[in-house]
Amino acid sequence: MRDLASVKVTGHSIRLPFLPLGILLLVVFVLGAIMLTHIYMNTDYLFHVQAAEVIAQGVEVDFPHRLYHWFTIGLHSLLPGTNFYVAGIGVSLVAYMLLASVVMVSFHRQMRGRRPWLAVALTLGLMLTAPILILNLQGSGLYFSYLHPFTYHNPTSTLMRPLALIVFLHVAYAFVPPVAAWGQIALAAFVSLLLSNAKPNYSLTLLPVAGLGMVYRLGRRLFVDLKMLVAILGVITLFLALQYLTTFNTGGASTGLGIEPFALLQERGFSLPIILIKHALSIVFPVAILVLYWPSARRDPLLMLAWACFALGAFYALAVVELGTRRTDNNFYWSGEITLFLLFFASLHFWLRQMGGRFDLSQRRAQIAMVIWGLHIVSGLYWYVAQILTTPVYNAW
Numbered sequence: 001m002r003d004l005a006s007v008k009v010t011g012h013s014i015r016l017p018f019l020p021l022g023i024l025l026l027v028v029f030v031l032g033a034i035m036l037t038h039i040y041m042n043t044d045y046l047f048h049v050q051a052a053e054v055i056a057q058g059v060e061v062d063f064p065h066r067l068y069h070w071f072t073i074g075l076h077s078l079l080p081g082t083n084f085y086v087a088g089i090g091v092s093l094v095a096y097m098l099l100a101s102v103v104m105v106s107f108h109r110q111m112r113g114r115r116p117w118l119a120v121a122l123t124l125g126l127m128l129t130a131p132i133l134i135l136n137l138q139g140s141g142l143y144f145s146y147l148h149p150f151t152y153h154n155p156t157s158t159l160m161r162p163l164a165l166i167v168f169l170h171v172a173y174a175f176v177p178p179v180a181a182w183g184q185i186a187l188a189a190f191v192s193l194l195l196s197n198a199k200p201n202y203s204l205t206l207l208p209v210a211g212l213g214m215v216y217r218l219g220r221r222l223f224v225d226l227k228m229l230v231a232i233l234g235v236i237t238l239f240l241a242l243q244y245l246t247t248f249n250t251g252g253a254s255t256g257l258g259i260e261p262f263a264l265l266q267e268r269g270f271s272l273p274i275i276l277i278k279h280a281l282s283i284v285f286p287v288a289i290l291v292l293y294w295p296s297a298r299r300d301p302l303l304m305l306a307w308a309c310f311a312l313g314a315f316y317a318l319a320v321v322e323l324g325t326r327r328t329d330n331n332f333y334w335s336g337e338i339t340l341f342l343l344f345f346a347s348l349h350f351w352l353r354q355m356g357g358r359f360d361l362s363q364r365r366a367q368i369a370m371v372i373w374g375l376h377i378v379s380g381l382y383w384y385v386a387q388i389l390t391t392p393v394y395n396a397w
Helices: 002-013 018-042 045-056 067-078 084-110 116-127 155-173 182-198 201-219 226-248 263-267 272-281 284-292 301-319 333-354 364-389
Strands: 254-259 320-324
Touching (some): 018 045, 018 084, 018 364, 045 155, 067 084, 067 182, 084 116, 084 155, 116 333, 155 182, 155 201, 155 226, 155 333, 201 226, 201 333, 263 272, 272 301, 284 301, 284 333, 284 364, 333 364
Antiparallel strands (some): 254 320
16 A cells, blocks of 8 residues: 555656657557447447437437537537548547556556656557457457457447546545645546546446445545545436436336346357356456465555456446346446456556566566466457457447
């Protein structure tokens, strides 16, 4: 915990490496543009961009989170001559670059401003991380039976990811001294508002986990930045309540929630053993970090927050179903994906701190962790190429 607190205190004095950051953003922009222009017609983009277009015309739509659509409408109005397709792709590219910036700066701080190009490499590695895809390499089984930390086909999930990371870091740092300034608290509350309106899946996991963590630490008389947590959790609570009222109390497509463990994946034809094995292959690296560094890991607030959120997110993904006509949309699966992404981030963040910010692979346990993460990255490279070159991946979408 002391190491995490020192990063919180000293991180703001480290100079931002503009050239490496600029190169990273260029790479992310190019790779993102290649992906999105290839997969647009076969994914959720078509629906959401069309929804943005009808919202701009004043037509009411039956879903409560509209940040992506408002941003698409705004970018469309700012870029004369462009269509909604270009604007929709542009919003996601900005989200990719924002995510890369936050990750790279965070990793750069763990290394105390040293080796910025390594921070770039680690960021790209995280953004290419996928489950270890060894059981099948084609068809819908490449997606649905694994739990992916990074997906490309849904624009609202893409927009949620950087916002969730920013809020996650603010909550984690609220458990270590010192108390944040009011300006930072206001920023965290504002990003929490954006997060809940981008997609509610991470808010649904963070609210109970952070709330229980706050009560536990207050009961043990441990440090809590109460103003920061109240600001974040208050905004999230208000927005989730409004979204519940507009989603489930209107007689629309969603009529309630049900608990049906593994039902939606089994209805897609996946057996329970396959579901369990492939989900286990989705979390090998975080489990390895937890086991290899257990004495320190169990006391690390950032890593434990990530694991607690992932446990709840995985439960939502595998057991909670949305009743009504949207049952097969599997909307709660996003909670498992976003919490898994943040678990990978937190595991890498913790790993860097355990190595003193030097990415020292001289120890055996660090070598084991690197080999395992390497398998995730290789699978992610395959996953990236497969989504561009193979259409069967999208047949179920």
